[in-house]
Amino acid sequence: MKSTGLTFTVFLLLLTPLSGCIEFKDEDIETSDNQELIENSIYSIHCQEYDYLERCWKLLIPDSVNKDTLVPLVVDIHGYTQDMDKHNNMTGFDEIAIEEGFIVVYPDGYENSWNAGDICCGVAHEEGIDDLSFLLGLVQNLIETQPVDKDRIYVSGWSNGCGMTQMLAVEASELFAAAGCMSFYLIAPPSSNYTPIPFMEIHGLLDDLIVYGNAGLLTIFGQDTEWTEEGAIQNLEDWKNLNNCEGITPEIIITEDDYDIRGYSDCENGAEVRLMTLYYGGHNPYAKDCPDYQLDSPEDVIWSCRKNPTGIESTRILWDFMNDFSKSDLE
Numbered sequence: 001m002k003s004t005g006l007t008f009t010v011f012l013l014l015l016t017p018l019s020g021c022i023e024f025k026d027e028d029i030e031t032s033d034n035q036e037l038i039e040n041s042i043y044s045i046h047c048q049e050y051d052y053l054e055r056c057w058k059l060l061i062p063d064s065v066n067k068d069t070l071v072p073l074v075v076d077i078h079g080y081t082q083d084m085d086k087h088n089n090m091t092g093f094d095e096i097a098i099e100e101g102f103i104v105v106y107p108d109g110y111e112n113s114w115n116a117g118d119i120c121c122g123v124a125h126e127e128g129i130d131d132l133s134f135l136l137g138l139v140q141n142l143i144e145t146q147p148v149d150k151d152r153i154y155v156s157g158w159s160n161g162c163g164m165t166q167m168l169a170v171e172a173s174e175l176f177a178a179a180g181c182m183s184f185y186l187i188a189p190p191s192s193n194y195t196p197i198p199f200m201e202i203h204g205l206l207d208d209l210i211v212y213g214n215a216g217l218l219t220i221f222g223q224d225t226e227w228t229e230e231g232a233i234q235n236l237e238d239w240k241n242l243n244n245c246e247g248i249t250p251e252i253i254i255t256e257d258d259y260d261i262r263g264y265s266d267c268e269n270g271a272e273v274r275l276m277t278l279y280y281g282g283h284n285p286y287a288k289d290c291p292d293y294q295l296d297s298p299e300d301v302i303w304s305c306r307k308n309p310t311g312i313e314s315t316r317i318l319w320d321f322m323n324d325f326s327k328s329d330l331e
Contacts, residue, residue: 042060042061042062042063042098043058043059043060044058044059044061045057045058045059046058046059050134050137051129051130051134053110053129055108055110055134055138056084056107056108057084057105057106057107057108057138058084058085058088058105058106058108059103059104059105059106059142060088060094060097060098060103060104060105060106061103061146062097062098062101062102062103064098064101065101065102065103065147066147067147068147069147070147070148070149070150071101071102071103071147071148071149071152072102072103072148072149072152072153072154073102073103073104073105073139073142073143073146073148073149073152073153073154074093074097074102074103074104074105074154074155074156074319074322075104075105075107075135075138075139075153075154075155075156075157075168076088076091076093076104076105076106076156076157076161077106077107077109077114077135077155077156077157077158077161077162077164077165077181078106078107078108078109078112078157078158078160078161079157079158079159079160079161079162079183080112080113080114080121080122080159080160081112081113081122082112082158082161083108083109083112084106084107084108085106087106087158087161088106089288090284090286090288091156091158091286091288091315092286092287092288092313092315092316093156093315096315096316096319102152103142103146103147103148105138105142107134107135107138109124109131109160109161109164110123110124110127110129110131111123111124113125113160114131114160114161114163114164115128115129115130115131115132115164116131116160116161116163116164116166116167116184116187116188117163117167117187117188118187118188119187120160120163120187121160121163122160131164132167132168132171132172135168136168136175139153139175149326150327151177151327151328151329152177152323152326152327153175153176153177153327154176154177154178154179154180154322154323155169155176155179155181156179156180156181156182156318156322157181157182158181158182158183158184158284158285158286159182159183159184159209159210159283160184161181161184162181162182162183162184162185162201163184163185163186163187163188165180165181166179166181166184166185166186166187166188166199167186167187167188169197169199170186170188170189170190170191170194170242171188171190171191171194172191173191173193173194173195173196173197174193174195176197177197177198177322177325177326177327177330178197178198178199178200178321178322178324178325179197179198179199179200179322180199180200180201180202180274180318180321180322181200181202181318182201182202182203182285182286182314182318183202183203183204183207183209183210183283183284183285184201184210185201185210185230185231185232185234185235185238186230186235186238186239187230190242194242195269196242196243196244196267196268196269196271197243197269197271197325197330198270198271198272198273198321198324198325199239199243199271199273199274200263200273200274200275200276200318200321200322201232201235201236201239201274201275201276202275202276202278202285202314202317202318203232203275203276203277203278203281203285204277204278204280204281204282204283204284204285204308205277205278205279205280205281206280206281206282207281207282207283208282208283209283210283211231212231212232212233213231232275232277233275235275236250236262236263236273236274236275239273240264240267240273243264243267243268243269243271243272243273244267244268245264245265245266245267245268245272245273246264246266246267247264247266250262250263250264250275251263251264251265253265253274257279258278258279258280258308258310258312259276259277259278259279259281259312260276260277260279261274261275261276261277261317262274262275262277263275269330270325270329270330271330274321276314276317276318278308278310278312278314280308280309280310281308281309281312282307282308284307284308285307285308285312285314286307286308286314286315287307287308287311287312287313287314287315288307
């Protein structure tokens, strides 16, 4: 496997304070009020100074995880205007992690946004924040400090976080065993060193922000229009081409009353590609209700709480897909 990008990131994190990271600081334990089954001891908040900014993340280590056994790691990235707490309360990865015994990290974006490509999104994009290096450095830190199985590192996210997920996947394919995310498209060019890895996107057919076809509500993001030329089917085809998959049209893998899954299975490196379409789903594809929090603006009301009304366990389906792959098993 190639390691140039990761090595460079680790180097950045080890430089003097003038270059970014000074030290890691453990803050008070924080828990979610609406998740009574979760023990207080398994969440912690961590912060570091990186590129002159304080960057934080929420870490979930289930009680079943011990230092003697390596376990998978999932990086779960929030959407635009959201944060690690709101995202953690909604995706359901915490419950799966507790049930199956793996680590989840929820990083916080700068000004509630991620610089996920040339045209998106928010303040992080406008100010040129190097989120790619920050997130790769965060993963490397967790590899060094927690019992992480380096063959089973996965990345996921929602909306702007889904764009960031795909940027990580195509820029650091040597690191991730698989990637999968919700409600956005690949808008970053792949690294020349990209090696195919499995990928799955989940998208609501009724998404009226990052629409299933194209031309979303640009006024919310205030971004250029190039990314709206994409669509869920086009994104599937882009990943088909990235992973050198065989087949003219995608195969229908699962068909249910309220969703289907289609994709390509005969791909280079065993890197399958999937698209899950929620027939009645909006921009929020998760099964859980939105957290009970004070919305900051009317724009939040427009898109934050439009979920999948039939309660499809989309996170579980996504996890089952990613969990089928490890770095050592890829051809």
